[in-house]
Amino acid sequence: MVIAIRRAAQNMLPGSGESSTTSSSETAIGTRLRDKVTIVTGAAGGIGQALVRRFAMEGARVVLADRAEENAQAIAASLPAAAANFLVRRCDVNDEKSVAACVDATLEHFGRLDGVVNNAGAMSFNPLTAWTRADWERMLGVDLLGAAFFSSEALRRMNAGGAIVNIASIHAVMTTPGVAPYAAAKAALLSLTRSTAIEGKARHIRANAILPGAIDTPMLWNNPNIKAGTERIDKYDVGTPEDIANAALYLISDEARFVTGASLVVDGGRTVRL
Numbered sequence: 379m380v381i382a383i384r385r386a387a388q389n390m391l392p393g394s395g396e397s398s399t400t401s402s403s404e405t406a407i408g409t410r411l412r413d414k415v416t417i418v419t420g421a422a423g424g425i426g427q428a429l430v431r432r433f434a435m436e437g438a439r440v441v442l443a444d445r446a447e448e449n450a451q452a453i454a455a456s457l458p459a460a461a462a463n464f465l466v467r468r469c470d471v472n473d474e475k476s477v478a479a480c481v482d483a484t485l486e487h488f489g490r491l492d493g494v495v496n497n498a499g500a501m502s503f504n505p506l507t508a509w510t511r512a513d514w515e516r517m518l519g520v521d522l523l524g525a526a527f528f529s530s531e532a533l534r535r536m537n538a539g540g541a542i543v544n545i546a547s548i549h550a551v552m553t554t555p556g557v558a559p560y561a562a563a564k565a566a567l568l569s570l571t572r573s574t575a576i577e578g579k580a581r582h583i584r585a586n587a588i589l590p591g592a593i594d595t596p597m598l599w600n601n602p603n604i605k606a607g608t609e610r611i612d613k614y615d616v617g618t619p620e621d622i623a624n625a626a627l628y629l630i631s632d633e634a635r636f637v638t639g640a641s642l643v644v645d646g647g648r649t650v651r652l
């Protein structure tokens with residue numbers, strides 16, 4: 379079933395004083411995630427907002443979990459009315475109490491949990507010799523432990539048939555100088571995905587990872603290795619947040635019912651080039 383909504387935006391033409399229909403779009407709400415309640419962490423970020431929009435447009439009820447609550451509110455407010463079935467929740471993924479409270483709030487608000495996308499992440503740059511213990515703990519906290527805390531909550535409290543998607547990175551398998559904690563965390567995230575998949579199997583909960591390549595978000599363009607040209611990417615190497623959202627949509631949906639413990643590289647072929 380597809381619900382079609384016709385939205386016509388009435389805009390004033392500058393200087394003309396006339397009212398004119400400048401855009402008219404038909405927004406189809408699909409059913410691939412109909413009524414599934416899915417938490418997206420890092421929902422206010424570049425990839426996070428694409429995940430929220432893609433899932434909402436397939437009928438999901440989405441929990442936008444982010445430290446940056448105001449930005450998440452703005453993203454939720456921009457959803458088309460027919461897809462706006464959401465909860466915004468301030469959440470620090472590096473704090474297990476905050477993670478548990480996010481799942482509490484989800485169950486209280488929607489009465490169920492069917493999916494989690496562990497997407498929150500951060501990338502900082504330093505030579506290996508300069509990282510302190512506190513730096514390591516902060517980086518591993520955001521890029522690894524957050525996913526572990528959410529996976530633990532999900533295995534105990536998610537509906538049977540639920541699914542987890544961990545947003546890792548191609549840094550899990552290849553890397554550049556300056557990002558040792560990030561690369562270590564993303565590699566461990568693949569291992570966490572496999573552990574979650576085998577321990578979730580008895581409850582019919584699946585877990586898979588996506589390894590994005592270079593994706594057009596501020597995280598990419600703030601990367602000093604890219605700015606300096608020491609990490610070379612050409613235009614064919616850069617994907618969009620929607621490329622990641624489309625892959626996550628498949629993995630979180632029932633279409634992937636026999637796919638668990640898998641790692642899907644979404645990088646435009648960058649890591650297979652000689």
Ligand SMILES: NC(=O)c1ccc[n+]([C@@H]2O[C@H](COP(=O)([O-])OP(=O)(O)OC[C@H]3O[C@@H](n4cnc5c(N)ncnc54)[C@H](O)[C@@H]3O)[C@@H](O)[C@H]2O)c1
Pocket residue numbers: 419420421422423424425426443444445446469470471472496497498499500520545546547548589590591592593594595596597598
């Ligand atoms: N952009 C890329 O090229 C790229 C490539 C590979 C992997 N990734 C991964 O994709 C994910 C999203 O990246 P992005 O490019 O959208 O980055 P982004 O910086 O635009 O978004 C990250 C989001 O995570 C949130 N966040 C950070 N720490 C948090 C915490 N402790 N608790 C809750 N929220 C927190 C931020 O507020 C932000 O909204 C990350 O895991 C990143 O490692 C990105």
